[in-house]
Amino acid sequence: MSGPSSTSHLYRLGIVLVAFFVAAVLVGWWAVPSSWNFDVDHWYRKDALIDNAQKPMVYGGNESCKDCHEPAMKKLAKFKHRALSCESCHGPVADHVRGNKKFAAAKVDKSRWQCENCHQEQINRPKDFPQFSKTGDIGKFVKKHNLLEKKTLCLECHNAHDPTN
Amino acid sequence: MMPIPSPIEADTDSRREFLRNILAGTATATVLMVFGPGAMALSDPTRRTKNKAKHQFAYVININNCIGCGNCVRACNKENNVPASVFRTWVERYVVTDEGVYVESPNGGLKGFEAVNKKLRQNFKKSFTVPKMCNHCEDPPCVQVCPVGATFKTEEGFVLVDHAHCLGCAYCVQACPYAARYIDPIKHVSDKCDWCYHRVKNGKLPACVTVCPNKARLFGDLKDPESEVTKIFKEDQWMVLKPHMHTDPTCFYIGLPREVV
Numbered sequence: 001m002s003g004p005s006s007t008s009h010l011y012r013l014g015i016v017l018v019a020f021f022v023a024a025v026l027v028g029w030w031a032v033p034s035s036w037n038f039d040v041d042h043w044y045r046k047d048a049l050i051d052n053a054q055k056p057m058v059y060g061g062n063e064s065c066k067d068c069h070e071p072a073m074k075k076l077a078k079f080k081h082r083a084l085s086c087e088s089c090h091g092p093v094a095d096h097v098r099g100n101k102k103f104a105a106a107k108v109d110k111s112r113w114q115c116e117n118c119h120q121e122q123i124n125r126p127k128d129f130p131q132f133s134k135t136g137d138i139g140k141f142v143k144k145h146n147l148l149e150k151k152t153l154c155l156e157c158h159n160a161h162d163p164t165n
Numbered sequence: 166m167m168p169i170p171s172p173i174e175a176d177t178d179s180r181r182e183f184l185r186n187i188l189a190g191t192a193t194a195t196v197l198m199v200f201g202p203g204a205m206a207l208s209d210p211t212r213r214t215k216n217k218a219k220h221q222f223a224y225v226i227n228i229n230n231c232i233g234c235g236n237c238v239r240a241c242n243k244e245n246n247v248p249a250s251v252f253r254t255w256v257e258r259y260v261v262t263d264e265g266v267y268v269e270s271p272n273g274g275l276k277g278f279e280a281v282n283k284k285l286r287q288n289f290k291k292s293f294t295v296p297k298m299c300n301h302c303e304d305p306p307c308v309q310v311c312p313v314g315a316t317f318k319t320e321e322g323f324v325l326v327d328h329a330h331c332l333g334c335a336y337c338v339q340a341c342p343y344a345a346r347y348i349d350p351i352k353h354v355s356d357k358c359d360w361c362y363h364r365v366k367n368g369k370l371p372a373c374v375t376v377c378p379n380k381a382r383l384f385g386d387l388k389d390p391e392s393e394v395t396k397i398f399k400e401d402q403w404m405v406l407k408p409h410m411h412t413d414p415t416c417f418y419i420g421l422p423r424e425v426v
Binding site for chain 2: 033036041044045048049053054058059060061083084087088092117118120121123125126129
């Protein structure tokens with residue numbers, strides 16, 4: 001019997017499959033990053049963890065002020081504002097200290113906004129949070145403040161660190 | 166030759182079988198719906214500690230303590246160099262009245278909130294502020310849709326973005342039910358809150374938690390019995406955003422009012 005053998009199409013199919021497999025392996029080798037994590041639940045490039053951790057820190061937390069401002073911090077620990085972050089008023093430590101040395105002043109906003117940002121009376125604030133009120137509906141410090149002019153700075157009477165004083 | 170079955174006999178048999186299958190299927194589906202993975206979505210967060218990783222981080226937001234000052238948003242923007250038009254975390258103010266619920270977030274709450282007008286002030290039923298951010302889901306839709314594996318869940322609970330690998334296709338931005346993701350307008354890759362991974366790896370708290378004046382934001386390791394989040398879960402008072410999405414968030418809310426979406 002002449003003509004193509006009854007199995008030749010299978011060989012052809014086999015060659016195509018092998019070529020396909022080789023191509024897939026090559027593409028995979030080229031496209032999959034080298035440090036790939038082959039865990040189905042955590043499917044990622046392991047070096048990305050290192051990349052993500054590289055970013056420089058800007059905020060240091062209150063413990064970062066301790067080395068240089070120990071006396072101020074010791075005093076502050078007794079005041080009503082003890083739970084506050086120094087950096088929320090003075091700006092991040094990275095703008096003030098570099099390589100264990102002060103390189104720029106720690107700025108502080110002495111305007112009314114600084115205090116009103118937390119203490120201006122607002123309907124959305126928790127009721128038990130001390131709030132300064134101009135109208136006198138809610139808020140703890142009503143009586144004395146009703147007489148104040150708009151321009152008066154909070155810091156004329158209050159100490160920012162020891163506010164009840 | 167196979168015997169041809171009597172048509173009548175075969176018919177009753179398969180009909181009975183059909184009904185039996187329907188019954189069994191319904192029963193199984195009911196059981197699965199009640200006790201299946203969906204029902205697990207709100208189970209005890211401490212079950213997360215049952216894996217091999219050294220830490221298992223969780224985030225807690227206490228609505229009762231939030232004063233809406235915006236320190237968290239300001240700190241986040243500085244810490245992560247967030248471009249001006251987008252936010253990794255933001256604060257929403259809800260004012261609930263008889264006519265409806267007003268929700269606003271002026272500039273993400275960056276500078277706190279203005280006092281509401283007189284009409285609202287006299288008519289409101291309740292008002293509160295809700296900090297929002299990436300929920301670091303156990304079952305994150307953003308990870309499922311990423312075509313190249315550039316966003317992923319680490320063993321310790323962070324959902325991170327691999328900026329070098331990201332194509333910027335924004336599938337993940339659309340997939341997130343919490344609108345926590347954005348395409349960085351400068352780098353043209355996807356980005357979002359990463360719980361300050363770089364800080365946590367250096368033993369610090371995320372920037373937003375660091376500056377929060379009233380302990381409205383807590384962060385900690387569920388595997389550490391002394392951490393603040395572990396203690397929270399001893400009392401069963403927490404809630405998550407959009408539980409019906411079955412994303413199983415690792416960002417828990419305390420005192421979450423029902424109006425919050």
